Amino acid sequence: MLINxxxxxxxxxxxxxxxxxxxxxxxxxxxxxxxxxNSCKSACDAQLEEQKAPx
Amino acid sequence: xxxxxxxxxxxxxxxLFNILTGSYEYVGNWTGVTVEKKVGVLKNKxxxxxxxxxxYSLNPLSRDEGVATQFLLSEDFSLILNIxxxxxxxxxxxxxxxxxxxxRPMVIGLNMIDVxxxxxxxxxxxxxxKRLLGSPIVPIVARTGKGCDQxxxxxxxxxxxxxEPLFIDYGPELEQAVGTLxxxxxxxxxxxKRWMALQFFEGNSLVRELLQKHIASSELTALFEQTEQQVxxxxxxxxxxxxxxxxxxxxxIRAILSDCLTRTKEVEYTFSETVDQIxxxxxxxxxxxxxxxxxxxxFTFDWVGTPLSDLLDAFFSGPxxxxxxxxxxxxxxxxxxxAVLLNGIVAGVGGVLVFVPQIFMLFFLISFIEDSGYMxxxxxxxxxxMEMIGLNGKAFIPxxxxxxxxxxxxxxxxxxxxxxxxxxTIILTPLMSCSARLSVYSLxxxxxxxxxxxxxxxxxxxxxxxxxxxxxxIFSSTLLKQSSSMFVVELPPYRFPQWRTLMRSTWxxxxxxxxxxxxxxxGGSVVIxxxxxxxxxxxxxxxxxxxxxxxxxLIAPLFAPLGFGTWQAGAAxxxxxxxxxVVVSTMNIIYVAPDLxxxxxxxxxxxxxxxxxxxxxxxxxxxxxxxxxxxxxKETASAxxxxxxIGYALMIAYLIALMIYWGGKFLGFx
Numbered sequence: 001m002l003i004n005x006x007x008x009x010x011x012x013x014x015x016x017x018x019x020x021x022x023x024x025x026x027x028x029x030x031x032x033x034x035x036x037x038n039s040c041k042s043a044c045d046a047q048l049e050e051q052k053a054p055x
Numbered sequence: 056x057x058x059x060x061x062x063x064x065x066x067x068x069x070x071l072f073n074i075l076t077g078s079y080e081y082v083g084n085w086t087g088v089t090v091e092k093k094v095g096v097l098k099n100k101x102x103x104x105x106x107x108x109x110x111y112s113l114n115p116l117s118r119d120e121g122v123a124t125q126f127l128l129s130e131d132f133s134l135i136l137n138i139x140x141x142x143x144x145x146x147x148x149x150x151x152x153x154x155x156x157x158x159r160p161m162v163i164g165l166n167m168i169d170v171x172x173x174x175x176x177x178x179x180x181x182x183x184x185k186r187l188l189g190s191p192i193v194p195i196v197a198r199t200g201k202g203c204d205q206x207x208x209x210x211x212x213x214x215x216x217x218x219e220p221l222f223i224d225y226g227p228e229l230e231q232a233v234g235t236l237x238x239x240x241x242x243x244x245x246x247x248k249r250w251m252a253l254q255f256f257e258g259n260s261l262v263r264e265l266l267q268k269h270i271a272s273s274e275l276t277a278l279f280e281q282t283e284q285q286v287x288x289x290x291x292x293x294x295x296x297x298x299x300x301x302x303x304x305x306x307x308i309r310a311i312l313s314d315c316l317t318r319t320k321e322v323e324y325t326f327s328e329t330v331d332q333i334x335x336x337x338x339x340x341x342x343x344x345x346x347x348x349x350x351x352x353x354f355t356f357d358w359v360g361t362p363l364s365d366l367l368d369a370f371f372s373g374p375x376x377x378x379x380x381x382x383x384x385x386x387x388x389x390x391x392x393x394a395v396l397l398n399g400i401v402a403g404v405g406g407v408l409v410f411v412p413q414i415f416m417l418f419f420l421i422s423f424i425e426d427s428g429y430m431x432x433x434x435x436x437x438x439x440x441m442e443m444i445g446l447n448g449k450a451f452i453p454x455x456x457x458x459x460x461x462x463x464x465x466x467x468x469x470x471x472x473x474x475x476x477x478x479x480t481i482i483l484t485p486l487m488s489c490s491a492r493l494s495v496y497s498l499x500x501x502x503x504x505x506x507x508x509x510x511x512x513x514x515x516x517x518x519x520x521x522x523x524x525x526x527x528x529i530f531s532s533t534l535l536k537q538s539s540s541m542f543v544v545e546l547p548p549y550r551f552p553q554w555r556t557l558m559r560s561t562w563x564x565x566x567x568x569x570x571x572x573x574x575x576x577x578g579g580s581v582v583i584x585x586x587x588x589x590x591x592x593x594x595x596x597x598x599x600x601x602x603x604x605x606x607x608x609l610i611a612p613l614f615a616p617l618g619f620g621t622w623q624a625g626a627a628x629x630x631x632x633x634x635x636x637v638v639v640s641t642m643n644i645i646y647v648a649p650d651l652x653x654x655x656x657x658x659x660x661x662x663x664x665x666x667x668x669x670x671x672x673x674x675x676x677x678x679x680x681x682x683x684x685x686x687x688x689k690e691t692a693s694a695x696x697x698x699x700x701i702g703y704a705l706m707i708a709y710l711i712a713l714m715i716y717w718g719g720k721f722l723g724f725x
Contacts, residue, residue: 003386004392008392014578018574021575023633
C-alpha cells in the first residue's frame with residue numbers, strides 16, 4: 001500500500017510539475033520555450049526589446 | 056585612443072578583433088538596430104577597438120548597414136583599422152577608398168594573404184601603401200594571428216600623423232557640384248565636408264539627413280537632380296550619379312591594382328565557383344535543392360533512421376516493458392500504478408523516444424548542409440522565386456531555421472529590415488514543418504506508406520513551403536503591400552564540415568527533443584492516460600466512455616469531412632496544440648499498443664492511406680504550437696496578428712486537407 005502511494009505521488013507530482021513548468025516557459029516564448037535554445041546562433045543573443053526596430 | 060575596425064563582411068574581422076583585444080569592455084547593441092556593438096581594449100593598452108559591422112560600402116542598403124556611416128558622422132575616433140581580404144582585394148578596396156576619402160589615419164591589415172598566394176595573387180604591399188596615402192599595410196593571417204603584432208605596432212605612430220583625405224577627380228560636373236555644396240556648408244562645423252558631399256551625391260541617406268539640418272531639403276534635391284542630369288548627359292551606360300561615382304572609383308582601384316598586383320598563375324575558377332555554377336544555376340538550382348531534400352529524407356527514413364528506430368522500439372516493447380512489469384509485480388504495485396506506468400508513461404514517452412534516431416539523423420544532415428556552405432546558396436537560389444511573391448531570399452533563412460523548430464525561425468525574422476516583410480515572414484514561418492511534426496509523420500508513413508516514406512514526407516515539407524509562398528503572394532498584394540528591398544548574401548567557400556563540430560551541433564539541436572520527452576511529454580502522457588482511464592462512470596472505464604473520448608468527440612464531427620472524424624483524432628489534435636510530438640504520445644496511449652508495429656496495425660482500422668495523408672496535412676498546417684504562438688506574440692507585439700496567425704492557419708489547413716481528401720477520393724485513391 002505504502003509503495004503504491006509513494007509511486008503515485010511521485011508520478012503525478014512530477015507530471016504536474018513538468019506541465020506547469022512547460023506552460024509557464026512556453027508563454028514566455030522566446031528562448032525559454034525553444035527546444036534548441038542552446039545551439040541557436042540566430043536570435044538568442046542578448047537583444048533588448050526596445051532596441052528592436054518597431055513593426 | 057579609439058580605433059574603428061572596418062571591413063567587408065566575412066573578411067576575418069571578428070578573428071582580428073579577438074586577437075587584438077584581450078577582453079570585451081562592452082558588448083551591446085548599436086542604437087536603433089539589432090547589430091551587436093563590440094568594444095574591446097587593445098592588448099598593448101594603447102587604446103580601445105570598436106568593431107563596426109561588416110559592409111561593402113559606406114552607402115547603406117539597410118538600417119543595420121548604416122551603423123558604420125553613423126559612426127563616422129557622430130563619434131570620436133583617431134584611427135581606422137581597415138581589414139582587407141587579399142583574395143578579394145578589388146572588391147574590398149572600394150570600402151577602403153571611401154574611408155580614405157574621409158581623411159583619418161588608417162592602418163590596413165591585408166588578411167588571408169595565404170589564400171591569395173594560393174590563388175596566384177602577389178601583392179606589392181609597399182607600393183600599395185604608397186598609392187593609399189602611405190597607410191601602413193601589414194600582411195596578416197587573422198585566423199592564426201600571424202602578423203597581427205606588427206599590425207598593432209603601427210597604431211601609436213599612425214595616430215600622430217596628420218593625413219589629408221584621398222582626392223579622386225570625379226569629373227568637372229560633379230567636382231563643381233561638390234564645390235558648391237562645400238561652400239554652402241562654410242559656416243557649419245562638420246567632419247570632412249568633401250567626403251560628405253560625395254556621399255550625398257552617391258545617395259547616402261544618413262548623410263542627406265544630416266545635411267538637411269543645415270540646408271533646405273528642396274535645395275538639396277534640386278542640386279542633386281541638376282548634377283545628375285549634367286553628369287549622365289552624353290555618357291552611355293551611366294544612368295545615375297551613384298553609378299558614375301562607382302565607375303570612377305572602380306577605374307581608380309583597377310589603376311592601383313595594375314601597379315601593385317601580379318598574378319603568378321591563372322586560376323580560372325576556384326572549386327567553390329565551379330560548384331556554384333551548377334548548384335546556383337538559374338534552372339538547376341531549385342531541382343538540385345529538391346534532390347538534396349529528398350536525399351535527406353531517404354537517409355532519415357529509409358536508409359538509416361527507421362532501421363535504428365525499429366531496434367529502439369524492439370527494446371522498449373520487449374526487455375524494458377518486461378523488466379518494468381517484473382519489478383512492479385515484485386514491489387507489489389497496484390493495477391492502477393502498473394497501468395499508469397506501462398500504458399501511460401512507457402506508451403507515451405517511449406512512443407516519442409523511438410523516433411529519436413530519425414530526428415537526430417535529420418539534424419545531423421541539416422548541420423552538415425549548414426556547415427558545408429550550401430545553406431547560403433539555397434537562400435540565393437530561392438531569392439528569384441521569393442522576389443516574385445513579394446519577399447526576398449533573406450526571408451527564406453528564418454523558414455529554413457523553422458524546419459528545426461519554428462520558435463528560433465520566427466525569431467530569426469528579426470534580421471529582415473523591411474517591417475512588412477518581417478511581419479509576413481513571422482506569420483508564415485510556422486508553416487514550415489518542424490522536427491516535432493516529423494515524429495508524427497514517422498508514425499503514419501510507417502503504417503500507411505512503407506514503400507514511399509521519404510517521398511511522402513518530402514511532399515509534406517514541400518506543401519508547407521508552397522503554401523507559405525502562395526500565402527506570401529496573397530498577403531503581400533493585399534494586407535501587407537510594401538516596397539521591395541534588396542538581398543545581399545555572402546557565399547562562403549564550400550568546405551567539408553569537421554566531424555567534431557557536426558556531432559556537437561547535432562547533439563545541441565537534438566538534445567532538447569530528449570529533454571522534452573523526459574519532462575513535458577512525461578507529464579502530458581500521465582494526464583492523457585488518466586483522462587482515458589477515467590470517465591463519468593468512474594475509474595478504469597472503457598476508453599470509448601472516458602473523459603478523453605468525450606472531449607475528442609466534441610470536435611470530431613468537424614473532421615469527418617476530412618476523413619478522420621474519430622474522437623481519437625480530435626483528442627490527438629487538441630493535445631497537439633501544446634506540442635506536436637504529443638500527438639504521437641496520445642495515439643500510443645489511446646490505441647493501447649505494446650509496440651510500434653501493433654500500433655500501426657491498429658491505426659489501419661481508423662484511417663485509410665488517404666485519410667492518413669489528409670490528417671498529416673492538417674497537422675502540418677493547422678496551428679502553431681503553444682511556444683510558437685507565444686513567440687509570435689512577443690515578436691509582433693500585437694494580439695491581432697497573433698490571432699490572425701492562428702486563424703488563417705486553421706482555415707488553410709482545413710481547406711487544403713479537405714481538397715486533398717475529396718480530390719484524392721475523386722481520383723480513386725483510398
